[in-house]
Amino acid sequence: MKPTKFKMFQTLACALSDNGVDTLFGLIGDANLFMVESYRQQIGTQFVPAVHEGSAVLMAHGFAQTTGKVGVATVTHGPAVTNCITALTDAARAKVGLVLMAGDTPASYPQHLQNTDQREAAALCGAGFEQLRTPATAAEDLARALYRARTESRPILFNMPAEFMWQDTDYRKTVHPVFDTPAYVPDGDALDQAIGMIASAKRPLILAGKGAIDAGVALTELADRLEAPLATTLKAKGLFHGHPYSIDLCGTLGTPAGYETIAKSDCVLAFGASLTEWTTDHGKLFNGKRIVQIDTNAAAIGQTVHPDAALIADAGLTARNIVFWLDEAEIPPSGFTRELDPETLRAHEPARDRARAPGTINYVEAIEWLNDTLPADRLLATDGGRFMTEVWCRVDVAKPRDFLDTTNFGSIGLGLQSAIGAAVAHPDRPVALFTGDGGFMMGGLGEFHSAVRLGLDLIVVVCNDAAYGAEHIQFLDKNMDTGISTFDWPSFAEVARSMGATGVDLRSPEDYDRVGKAIETRKGPLLIDMHLDPHDVPRMRV
Numbered sequence: 405m406k407p408t409k410f411k412m413f414q415t416l417a418c419a420l421s422d423n424g425v426d427t428l429f430g431l432i433g434d435a436n437l438f439m440v441e442s443y444r445q446q447i448g449t450q451f452v453p454a455v456h457e458g459s460a461v462l463m464a465h466g467f468a469q470t471t472g473k474v475g476v477a478t479v480t481h482g483p484a485v486t487n488c489i490t491a492l493t494d495a496a497r498a499k500v501g502l503v504l505m506a507g508d509t510p511a512s513y514p515q516h517l518q519n520t521d522q523r524e525a526a527a528l529c530g531a532g533f534e535q536l537r538t539p540a541t542a543a544e545d546l547a548r549a550l551y552r553a554r555t556e557s558r559p560i561l562f563n564m565p566a567e568f569m570w571q572d573t574d575y576r577k578t579v580h581p582v583f584d585t586p587a588y589v590p591d592g593d594a595l596d597q598a599i600g601m602i603a604s605a606k607r608p609l610i611l612a613g614k615g616a617i618d619a620g621v622a623l624t625e626l627a628d629r630l631e632a633p634l635a636t637t638l639k640a641k642g643l644f645h646g647h648p649y650s651i652d653l654c655g656t657l658g659t660p661a662g663y664e665t666i667a668k669s670d671c672v673l674a675f676g677a678s679l680t681e682w683t684t685d686h687g688k689l690f691n692g693k694r695i696v697q698i699d700t701n702a703a704a705i706g707q708t709v710h711p712d713a714a715l716i717a718d719a720g721l722t723a724r725n726i727v728f729w730l731d732e733a734e735i736p737p738s739g740f741t742r743e744l745d746p747e748t749l750r751a752h753e754p755a756r757d758r759a760r761a762p763g764t765i766n767y768v769e770a771i772e773w774l775n776d777t778l779p780a781d782r783l784l785a786t787d788g789g790r791f792m793t794e795v796w797c798r799v800d801v802a803k804p805r806d807f808l809d810t811t812n813f814g815s816i817g818l819g820l821q822s823a824i825g826a827a828v829a830h831p832d833r834p835v836a837l838f839t840g841d842g843g844f845m846m847g848g849l850g851e852f853h854s855a856v857r858l859g860l861d862l863i864v865v866v867c868n869d870a871a872y873g874a875e876h877i878q879f880l881d882k883n884m885d886t887g888i889s890t891f892d893w894p895s896f897a898e899v900a901r902s903m904g905a906t907g908v909d910l911r912s913p914e915d916y917d918r919v920g921k922a923i924e925t926r927k928g929p930l931l932i933d934m935h936l937d938p939h940d941v942p943r944m945r946v
Contacts, residue, residue: 408575412539415573416505416564417442419543421449422577423550425476427828429454429463433480435507435566440478452828452858455850457484459821461491461559462810464502466825468495469808470783474553475502475825481509481566482518485525490815492559496530497812499614501553503560504531505546510567526561536564539571543578551580586718587700589725598696598713599729605671605694607740608632611654611683612719614639615676615699617804619720623675626723629730631737633665633744637677638809642801648746655683656945657797661748669693669740673726675719676700679709682946698722752797760937763911767867767941768794770910770934771838774865775799777920779834782863783808783826787819787848789840790873793945799838816840817847820864824851827860834861841868841893849899855929856904862929866896869936876938890938900931910934 410418416439420428429452432440444451454460457479464475479488485506495502509516526533534549536542549562589595602608610627612619613636620643627634627649634644635654644650651662658666663685666672671694677683679697684690690709697711698719705714715722755768775798784801785808786792792811801807808826810818823837839848844866855862869876876889900907908922909915910932919932 410573410575411438411569412542412571412573413439413569414442415539415542415575416546417446418575419546419578420476421446423547423579425474425550426450427452427467428476428478429460429467429825430478430505431455431457431460431480431484433484433507435480435564435569436478436505438569439505439564452824453854454821455854457487458491459847459851459854461488461495461502461504462818462821463825463828464504465491465495465498465500465810466785466808466822467829468500468502468825469498469822470805470826471829472805474550475500476505476550477502478505479507481507481522482520485522485561486520489525489529490813491818491821492526492529492531492561494810494813494815494818495559498810499557500559501557503549503553503562505562505564508563508565511565512567522561522563529559531559531561532556534560534562536562536568539568539573542568542573543575547578547580551582554582586721587716589715589717589722594713594715598715599726601671601694601696601713602630602673602726603730603733603735606738607669608671608673608738609666609669609740610634611636611672611674611677612640612643613637613675613677614804615701615704616640616719617643617676619675619718619723620644622720622723626673626727629727629737631739631741632673633741633749635662635666636804637680637683638796640677640804641796641807642803645800645802649741649744649749651749653797655685655689657682657793659750659752659797661745661751663689665744665749671696674698674711675723678704678707681708684709758940760940764935764937764940765910765912765915767791767936768798769913771795771798773916777923778836778863779923781833782806783830783833783835785809785819785823785826785835785837786811787837787839787843788814788816789843789867790877790944791838791840791867791941794942795838797945799836816843819843820848820855821851823862823864824855824858824860827855827862828858831861834863836863836865838865838867840873841866841870841891841896842872844896845893852900852905852929852931853903859928861926863923863926864929864931866931866933867936867941868893868896868933869938869941871938873938873941874944877943896931896933900929905929905931907931907933
């Protein structure tokens with residue numbers, strides 16, 4: 405096929421479209437504005453502008469997490485890239501595949517005001533780096549960056565020298581398909597050892613992590629065959645939603661009955677789960693149990709708790725293989741689930757009624773009401789803050805890709821931007837974001853207007869205790885003045901209304917009807933300013 409003559413910025417725009425990228429998030433500058441404008445002219449593509457460069461990365465982050473596709477963002481050079489460091493680090497630690505198309509200052513002008521070492525910036529974040537080598541290789545280089553983001557499950561910074569943008573290129577469509585062949589269970593001693601442990605277990609338990617979110621049906625079949633309860637890590641929240649013997653989250657986030665169930669188990673089959681300190685309650689919950697760990701990544705085996713047996717294999721295929729060998733050997737079910745009460749397995753402790761400041765509402769009671777009131781087909785996003793663990797425990801999602809969090813780097817102020825990415829990815833479904841007042845002021849306020857401008861179906865719940873909660877607790881514990889941890893914020897509901905959105909206050913149970921009606925009749929973004937007493941918000945479950 406005869407190549408098409410393009411300027412390089414046109415080549416990059418066409419290469420994105422040819423590689424199936426239909427949504428680009430970004431902020432334009434000297435090094436990317438012509439590429440973005442060319443991309444906008446492509447049929448079937450959309451460009452979503454952000455207020456801040458880090459927000460563009462977080463939007464791509466939310467898009468990628470909730471779709472399973474590679475998210476793509478673009479910024480210009482220098483400070484635009486350094487503004488993305490926190491967002492890139494969070495995405496890298498979340499193992500999210502995205503590409504950041506960043507301009508670079510001319511190599512011929514090392515004294516350029518915005519010059520910085522962008523390769524080192526990527527390395528600092530744990531991101532990969534792909535250099536656009538020449539205008540002639542631009543399409544190939546971009547295809548390579550997209551391929552690496554998918555296969556390496558991390559951000560790739562695609563570095564685009566600004567001086568190349570108006571040079572002529574011969575464009576040829578270049579796409580690198582991903583060869584996604586599942587890893588089969590090996591034969592031999594490792595498999596025999598694992599099957600033996602499972603067959604002899606009296607109280608087995610199935611635990612699924614992010615690496616098993618596409619294997620829900622097979623894991624459920626194995627659990628039913630074993631009569632074993634099911635649990636997930638936070639990253640796989642919702643995988644077993646609706647199953648009578650799902651205890652939901654494992655570890656410090658678990659229910660009292662769920663925690664007791666895990667404690668009683670004698671064998672844990674962990675599929676695609678890294679067994680972190682929170683999942684294992686710092687190791688206490690898994691002491692004295694046999695652990696069989698299944699993961700496609702050998703490096704994930706034994707990172708924290710070392711297993712008794714391990715298989716480097718696909719979760720779904722392995723689960724069905726185990727069922728086959730249990731049937732072949734005529735191993736009877738364990739009967740563990742017959743000891744359990746489905747009515748209490750997922751019941752968290754009820755809200756405690758305690759004295760609170762006037763004009764504030766009981767936090768736990770309010771989020772349980774919101775769980776029942778928010779649209780059933782919602783996606784759930786959370787920012788960082790002490791409010792978050794109760795939301796994770798008490799607000800449901802139907803499947804793992806409906807859940808989005810940006811707490812992989814311990815930062816606050818990242819949630820609203822990623823929620824925008826999820827809302828753009830799913831325009832036919834509402835996204836509910838829970839954020840703290842500090843996080844909203846830090847990173848959400850500017851981008852809330854982006855949500856208004858885009859007309860997104862976004863419900864933002866500001867858990868507003870007028871304080872930086874984690875710091876407030878530390879001052880209390882040391883019997884010190886909490887003054888510098890508290891803030892007299894503006895009315896978030898009024899701010900939302902000033903931006904063209906709907907804003908409502910939630911201060912008491914008498915407000916439930918009004919807030920419920922606002923949720924039901926919403927058009928565009930809705931902000932719920934939930935007023936809390938900083939002494940009433942439960943501590944994080946760690």
